[in-house]
Amino acid sequence: MPDVQSLYSEKVMDHFRNPRNVGDMENPDGTGHVGNPVCGDIMELYIKVNGNVITDAKFKTFGCGAAIATSSMVTEIIIGKTIDEALEISNKTVAEALGGLPAAKMHCSVLAEDALKSAIDDYHSKQKKGKSKTKKK
Amino acid sequence: MKRIYLDYAATTPTHPDVVKAMLPHFSDSFGNPSSIYSYGQEAKGAVEKAREQVATLIGAREEEIVFTSGGTEADNSAIEGVAFANPERNHIITSTIEHHAVIETCTFLERRGFEVTFLPVDKDGLVDPDDVQKVITNKTCLISIMHANNEIGTIQPIKELATIAREAGVYLHTDAVQTVGQVPVDVDDLGVDLLSMSAHKLYGPKGIGALYIRKGTKLVPFMHGGGQERNRRGSTENVPGIVGFGKATEIALAVMTGEIERQTRLRDQLIKSILKQIDGVRLNGHPTKRLPNNVNVSIDYVEGESMLLNLDLENICASTGSACSSSSLEASHVLLALGLGHEQAHSSLRFTVGKWTTEEDINRVMEVLPRIVTRLRAMSPLLKSRK
Numbered sequence: 001m002p003d004v005q006s007l008y009s010e011k012v013m014d015h016f017r018n019p020r021n022v023g024d025m026e027n028p029d030g031t032g033h034v035g036n037p038v039c040g041d042i043m044e045l046y047i048k049v050n051g052n053v054i055t056d057a058k059f060k061t062f063g064c065g066a067a068i069a070t071s072s073m074v075t076e077i078i079i080g081k082t083i084d085e086a087l088e089i090s091n092k093t094v095a096e097a098l099g100g101l102p103a104a105k106m107h108c109s110v111l112a113e114d115a116l117k118s119a120i121d122d123y124h125s126k127q128k129k130g131k132s133k134t135k136k137k
Numbered sequence: 138m139k140r141i142y143l144d145y146a147a148t149t150p151t152h153p154d155v156v157k158a159m160l161p162h163f164s165d166s167f168g169n170p171s172s173i174y175s176y177g178q179e180a181k182g183a184v185e186k187a188r189e190q191v192a193t194l195i196g197a198r199e200e201e202i203v204f205t206s207g208g209t210e211a212d213n214s215a216i217e218g219v220a221f222a223n224p225e226r227n228h229i230i231t232s233t234i235e236h237h238a239v240i241e242t243c244t245f246l247e248r249r250g251f252e253v254t255f256l257p258v259d260k261d262g263l264v265d266p267d268d269v270q271k272v273i274t275n276k277t278c279l280i281s282i283m284h285a286n287n288e289i290g291t292i293q294p295i296k297e298l299a300t301i302a303r304e305a306g307v308y309l310h311t312d313a314v315q316t317v318g319q320v321p322v323d324v325d326d327l328g329v330d331l332l333s334m335s336a337h338k339l340y341g342p343k344g345i346g347a348l349y350i351r352k353g354t355k356l357v358p359f360m361h362g363g364g365q366e367r368n369r370r371g372s373t374e375n376v377p378g379i380v381g382f383g384k385a386t387e388i389a390l391a392v393m394t395g396e397i398e399r400q401t402r403l404r405d406q407l408i409k410s411i412l413k414q415i416d417g418v419r420l421n422g423h424p425t426k427r428l429p430n431n432v433n434v435s436i437d438y439v440e441g442e443s444m445l446l447n448l449d450l451e452n453i454c455a456s457t458g459s460a461c462s463s464s465s466l467e468a469s470h471v472l473l474a475l476g477l478g479h480e481q482a483h484s485s486l487r488f489t490v491g492k493w494t495t496e497e498d499i500n501r502v503m504e505v506l507p508r509i510v511t512r513l514r515a516m517s518p519l520l521k522s523r524k
Contacts, residue, residue, distance in 0.1 A: 007446075016446060022516045033518075039466040040440055040459050040483035044518040060518040062480075064442035064459070068516070107466070 008065055009099035015069035020076050025058040030123030032115040041067045041108060045074070045115040049123055054078050054086055059115070066105035070094050070112035083120060089113065141453045141498045145338075145430055145491030146287055146315060151381065152340040152492075158384040159342065162377040170374050171363065180376050187383025191347055194386040195313075195332065196323035203348045203369045204379050208314040210359070211333035211348035212238035212281075214370070215310045218356030219279045219331070220246050226278035228252045232264050233474040235283055236312055238333075240470075243281070252276070260476055261423040262291035270301050277307045284313040284322070284332075288458055288471045288487060289422030290431025292316070299328030308354060314338055314346075315428060318389035320397060330354045336378065340492065341385030345378030396492065400429040403490045403499055407432050410503045415510050421472060421485060432488040433458075435472070435481040438520040439513040444486055447509040453502055458485040480519060 006013065028046035035042040041063035048056040057075035061068050074094050078086045091109035095101045101109060142150075162183060168176030170184050185199070192199045205211045216239065220229065231243050233255045243253045254272045258264055264282055273280075280302050285292045295311055302309040310331035316322050317332075318339030324332055332349040336342055350356065350369070362371015412418055417437030436444070441457025448455050458469030459482070467473075468482030477485075488502065514520050 013446075016443075017450065019516065037479035037483070040468060040479070042518055060516055062438065062483075062517045062519050063440050065446045067440075068443060 007102060008069070009101075011097075011099035012066065012069040012101065015072040015098065016065045019059075019068055019072035021056075021058050021072065021079075022060070023058050024060070025056070028058075028119075029126065030119040030121075032117070032119030032122060034114045034118055035063070035111055039107075040064070041111050043067065043071055043111055043115040045071070045119045047078070047119045047123060049083065052082050052084075054081055054083065063111075064105070064108065066101050066108035067111060069098055070101075070109045071115070073097050074112040074116055078116065083123070086116060087120060089116060138452045141501055143488040143490060143494065143498070143502070144454045144456050145494075146290075146428075146487070146489035147456060148337050148343065149340045149491055150493070151337075151342050152385060152388055154388060155341055155381045155384045159377040159381040162380050166376075168376075170376065171365070180374075183380050184374050184376060187379045190383035190387045191334070194322070194390050195317060195334075195349060196325055197349050198352065200367065201324075201349055201352055203350060203366045204374065204382070205346045205348055205359075205370065206344055206375070207337075207346040208236075208312065208333050208335035209238040209346075211335070211346050212236065212310075212312055213242050214359035215331040215333060215348055215350075215356070216242045216279060216281055217246070218359055219308050219310070219354075220251060222356045223278040226276050228254070228274055228276040228278065230254045230256065230269060230272055230277060230280045230282075230307075232256045232258060232282055234258050234262055234286055234289075234471040235281065236287060236314070239281055239283065239312055256282075258291075258474055261426075262286055262289050262421075262471070262475055263423060263426070264293055264298070266294055266297040266301055269298055273301065273305050273307060277305065279308045279310060281310040281312070284311045284316040284327075285320075285428050286422070286471060287315050288469055289433045289475070290315075290428035290489075291423040292320075292426045292428065295327045295329060302330075303328060318386060318393075319428060319430065321393070324349055324351065331356075336382035336385055339385050339389050342378050342381040345375055345382045347382070392492075397429045400490050400494070403494055403496065404429060404432055406496070407488060407490070407499050407502065408434075410499070411506065414503060414507050419477075419481065421475060421477070428489075430490045432490075434486055435477060435484045436486060436510055437481070437484060438517040439510055440483050441485050443513055444506075444509060447513070448502075448505070451501075451505045451509075453505065456487040456489070458487070459483040 025046035029049040030047045032045040059071040061071040091113040095109040168180040170181035308330040317334045330351040335346040360370045421433040441459030472482035
């Protein structure tokens with residue numbers, strides 16, 4: 001019998017089977033919502049930020065194995081990082097941390113990067129609003 | 138753990154008796170059917186016997202069967218063969234849910250100046266014969282509509298289409314890759330002029346198929362070469378493949394009635410259980426005009442590939458219309474043509490049962506599938522946004 005062949009690396013399958021940080025977050029400091037129904041991947045990423053450090057991250061994903069694994073991995077990478085450090089994280093960082101992705105699935109890691117950037121953008125815009133509110137007071 | 142294979146529409150394991158029939162033709166009986174000495178004549182005899190077996194299965198004459206490398210070649214050859222042989226006509230009618238082998242051949246011809254009408258289907262995947270009647274012109278050379286759809290299992294009203302085609306003097310081709318060997322197919326009863334078949338969907342080997350060409354049908358040869366297959370297709374015959382195909386059709390004919398009954402029961406058991414045990418499920422394809430082995434459902438809020446991977450972890454092999462690795466990333470053109478939203482199309486799951494599927498296999502699917510769906514729904518952002 002041939003060895004059981006898998007489309008994905010062991011690391012990807014581990015994150016797919018046991019995704020880290022799945023779920024909703026109450027009052028997140030930043031929310032990223034990316035993807036669209038046409039391509040079949042939709043990702044939501046929530047972050048909690050304390051003094052410029054990401055203290056918690058959660059995700060919800062509708063998508064393939066690679067989409068779920070990259071979402072899970074990106075949450076694991078960013079927890080404990082500063083916002084500036086998190087902005088340095090690229091889709092390649094995520095894919096490499098997963099031991100690589102099949103070429104046709106690299107777009108899923110791009111989605112994870114986009115979700116992260118979008119969550120940080122949201123955090124920044126909330127910060128600004130918060131500050132302007134304080135000033136008005 | 139035993140692997141449960143529920144993707145018989147993708148391919149089937151080769152029947153042990155088929156393998157047995159093929160084996161001598163790799164070694165002892167290795168001749169080229171074109172050679173006049175005994176080795177060659179043995180091989181020729183084997184090819185002709187297989188041709189008779191294939192012809193018998195579909196009620197055709199032996200000389201109307203041309204062996205090809207598979208269903209895709211049969212489709213290409215039928216459509217291009219008719220298009221190029223009838224230069225005074227330049228219009229082709231087909232549907233939006235055809236196999237890529239038909240759609241891509243038609244779009245290729247479209248780029249070469251042919252006009253192609255892609256007919257829509259209703260919510261169950263049926264082509265309306267009235268639509269065909271409406272678009273047919275004196276420039277139409279061919280109607281190509283599949284017998285049954287590979288994804289959703291819907292069986293088309295080919296007989297009615299054939300009547301329309303015949304009255305208009307237009308050839309009718311049908312891709313019968315999913316029906317030959319599974320349900321009764323008789324070329325005269327259906328009234329088709331061209332019909333594509335593939336061996337590996339009926340427990341034969343891969344790399345061999347056939348095109349039925351009704352006597353008198355005008356089409357250009359599809360492979361220029363040494364005059365094999367009555368000048369229709371040059372190339373030394375794939376003797377072991379052809380012998381295997383022949384044997385597979387013989388077995389299919391012998392077991393068909395019982396298999397239809399058995400597989401329909403398993404199919405309905407699975408459909409019923411899924412609809413009962415999981416909420417937010419839609420059955421794709423026609424409820425009754427459907428292949429005995431096809432189950433296709435869309436399960437709200439969960440993506441197809443993630444379900445497949447989870448099933449694979451439980452040693453269950455199935456299929457989906459979600460296409461995250463395809464270059465377009467778009468979901469199945471068939472499901473979208475039914476009017477499904479993109480999310481629903483990406484949420485599809487296809488199980489196709491076969492000769493070696495048992496009731497225990499279906500029970501096993503129902504043991505694990507609801508659990509998988511619950512788990513994936515818990516991480517789905519779609520479910521939350523709907524609340």
